[in-house]
Amino acid sequence: MTCTSCLSHTKNTEPQAFEIADFWEEAENIRTFVFRGTLNSEPGQFCMLWVPGCDEKPFSIARDYDGEIWLTICRVGPATEKLFTLKKGDRVGLRGAFGHGFSVPTKIPPSPFEKGGEKKQVVLVGGGYGTAPLHFTGRAHQLAGSDVTMIIGARHKDLLIWDQKSAESGFRTLLATNDGSAGEKGFTTHILEKLLSEEKIDLVQTCGPEKMMKAIAEMCLEKNVACEVSIERYMKCGFGVCGQCVTETGEKMCQIGPCVTAEKAMGFSDFGNYHRGPEGQKIAW
Amino acid sequence: MTKLDIDFCGVKFANPLVLASGVLGVTAGSLARVVDLGAGGVTTKSLWRAPHPGHKNPVMFGTEHYFMNAVGLSDAGLEKGIETLTELKERTDAPLIANIVAGSIEDFGAIAESVDILQPDIIEINISCPNVESELGKPFACSCQDAAAVTKVVRAQTKLPIAVKLSPNVENIVAVGKAVVDAGADALTAINTVGPGMRWNIDLRTPLLANKVGGISGPAIFPITVKAVYDLHAALPDTPIIATGGINSGRDALEVMMAGGTLVGVGTALYYHGDGFWEKTKQEMSDWLDQNNFKNLSDIIGLFHKT
Numbered sequence: 001m002t003c004t005s006c007l008s009h010t011k012n013t014e015p016q017a018f019e020i021a022d023f024w025e026e027a028e029n030i031r032t033f034v035f036r037g038t039l040n041s042e043p044g045q046f047c048m049l050w051v052p053g054c055d056e057k058p059f060s061i062a063r064d065y066d067g068e069i070w071l072t073i074c075r076v077g078p079a080t081e082k083l084f085t086l087k088k089g090d091r092v093g094l095r096g097a098f099g100h101g102f103s104v105p106t107k108i109p110p111s112p113f114e115k116g117g118e119k120k121q122v123v124l125v126g127g128g129y130g131t132a133p134l135h136f137t138g139r140a141h142q143l144a145g146s147d148v149t150m151i152i153g154a155r156h157k158d159l160l161i162w163d164q165k166s167a168e169s170g171f172r173t174l175l176a177t178n179d180g181s182a183g184e185k186g187f188t189t190h191i192l193e194k195l196l197s198e199e200k201i202d203l204v205q206t207c208g209p210e211k212m213m214k215a216i217a218e219m220c221l222e223k224n225v226a227c228e229v230s231i232e233r234y235m236k237c238g239f240g241v242c243g244q245c246v247t248e249t250g251e252k253m254c255q256i257g258p259c260v261t262a263e264k265a266m267g268f269s270d271f272g273n274y275h276r277g278p279e280g281q282k283i284a285w
Numbered sequence: 286m287t288k289l290d291i292d293f294c295g296v297k298f299a300n301p302l303v304l305a306s307g308v309l310g311v312t313a314g315s316l317a318r319v320v321d322l323g324a325g326g327v328t329t330k331s332l333w334r335a336p337h338p339g340h341k342n343p344v345m346f347g348t349e350h351y352f353m354n355a356v357g358l359s360d361a362g363l364e365k366g367i368e369t370l371t372e373l374k375e376r377t378d379a380p381l382i383a384n385i386v387a388g389s390i391e392d393f394g395a396i397a398e399s400v401d402i403l404q405p406d407i408i409e410i411n412i413s414c415p416n417v418e419s420e421l422g423k424p425f426a427c428s429c430q431d432a433a434a435v436t437k438v439v440r441a442q443t444k445l446p447i448a449v450k451l452s453p454n455v456e457n458i459v460a461v462g463k464a465v466v467d468a469g470a471d472a473l474t475a476i477n478t479v480g481p482g483m484r485w486n487i488d489l490r491t492p493l494l495a496n497k498v499g500g501i502s503g504p505a506i507f508p509i510t511v512k513a514v515y516d517l518h519a520a521l522p523d524t525p526i527i528a529t530g531g532i533n534s535g536r537d538a539l540e541v542m543m544a545g546g547t548l549v550g551v552g553t554a555l556y557y558h559g560d561g562f563w564e565k566t567k568q569e570m571s572d573w574l575d576q577n578n579f580k581n582l583s584d585i586i587g588l589f590h591k592t
């Protein structure tokens with residue numbers, strides 16, 4: 001068989017064994033797992049984590065550099081329940097990275113004294129455990145010389161994740177909690193709305209509850225600010241064959257997403273309204 | 286450029302490439318998009334009457350030479366099936382093949398009755414999935430009697446063309462083909478995936494598929510497809526065949542049509558070639574037909590049997 005035009009088999013679609021090198025709690029029921037190695041991922045991409053004998057689920061990648069892969073995972077179902085019982089040295093399967101990540105600079109930008117050398121103002125908005133891939137994304141922007149603002153939201157201060165690491169990394173870190181126990185009382189969208197009206201923002205990237213992302217997408221489109229959202233859909237294969245993750249337009253979120261522009265996302269009638277379960281049934285957000 | 290339109294059981298297809306059941310196909314939008322990308326027709330995932338959960342992940346993986354899956358026929362049941370077929374008929378004029386499945390012969394009659402109301406162009410009966418044996422027992426396609434019995438109950442419920450999807454994992458596929466044609470099938474689909482097979486991860490000492498075993502597809506099974514189609518066409522020259530299993534190029538498609546296929550099912554090739562497969566393959570087919578002075582694509586069907 002001639003394989004010059006083959007696209008997918010160059011990707012690793014068989015799970016490979018990875019040892020849990022370390023883990024720690026980020027918040028109640030949210031844990032970051034560390035694996036040694038790399039998936040050669042870009043910020044915003046995802047991988048499939050397989051708990052042998054249980055199930056395999058998609059997770060966005062919280063870090064993939066310096067020989068470490070970090071996955072920040074919330075305990076929500078049988079697979080993660082089992083994962084949370086595993087110890088350091090136990091092995092799981094990983095495959096990927098898959099999908100299309102957030103746009104991050106790939107070139108060294110001009111210096112401030114050069115033409116076009118103004119620093120880009122990037123705002124990242126994370127809601128709940130959706131915050132996980134944004135630090136990785138923020139680091140890529142920061143290394144390219146952009147100013148990064150991280151808006152992190154949760155229901156309560158004990159559920160905030162990556163807020164300290166974000167501040168320690170030099171990101172301007174703004175917090176919102178529903179009950180006002182940390183940062184501003186209310187939603188991340190309120191903080192973003194204020195920033196968009198008071199400052200010049202070049203790019204907004206967001207990951208979190210879909211209704212939050214839809215509100216952000218609408219806000220950015222209205223103000224003509226570039227915006228990308230990370231859309232989570234039920235995934236089985238992760239590489240464009242099973243069709244489980246398609247939007248209502250038939251596009252495969254495991255390949256064109258999870259990160260797409262706000263314009264693209266608003267063209268999906270399901271965005272912010274519903275997703276589909278393992279048998280393809282509609283489930284309202 | 287030679288036109289690729291073709292007639293199958295009285296249904297006009299703009300080209301012979303049809304999406305095989307089980308790939309993409311979860312929503313009407315997904316199927317409609319496959320038509321937009323160049324497919325001549327589409328086949329739904331296997332439709333059940335009641336919701337059917339399928340197997341846990343991992344359900345599939347690919348290698349350079351073959352692909353394995355054990356999705357386990359997941360489907361949300363009749364209500365969603367109705368939604369999908371109705372919406373799809375609104376979104377595209379391309380022929381629609383509704384693939385149906387059931388755990389018992391009687392239930393095949395019930396799902397056929399429901400799907401008939403929606404009037405797809407063709408009903409394809411899936412009696413040959415090799416990765417649900419632990420749940421449903423030996424596939425009906427492994428016995429001439431069972432295969433014929435399923436065909437008969439479906440025939441009683443519909444006047445639409447029926448294609449029965451056969452299993453390569455039998456001693457004599459031709460005998461099963463003859464049995465279902467005698468029982469009222471208008472056409473055959475050959476072949477379902479091969480196996481089941483098994484693969485393990487040696488580090489984790491765990492099977493690569495959660496279901497432990499799965500059906501094999503992809504380029505490695507293409508010779509098995511050609512042989513099955515060739516034998517079926519030789520025995521049943523008047524019965525049109527949807528030839529599927531490992532077709533990975535325009536030349537493969539032409540080869541399997543010359544062996545006796547009228548339509549060509551495409552599934553795993555989308556893993557190897559992505560969305561561009563449809564147009565690329567049609568171009569390859571058309572170019573070859575031009576270069577070899579064939580005016581009509583239908584002239585090549587069963588050509589190997591005439592030489």
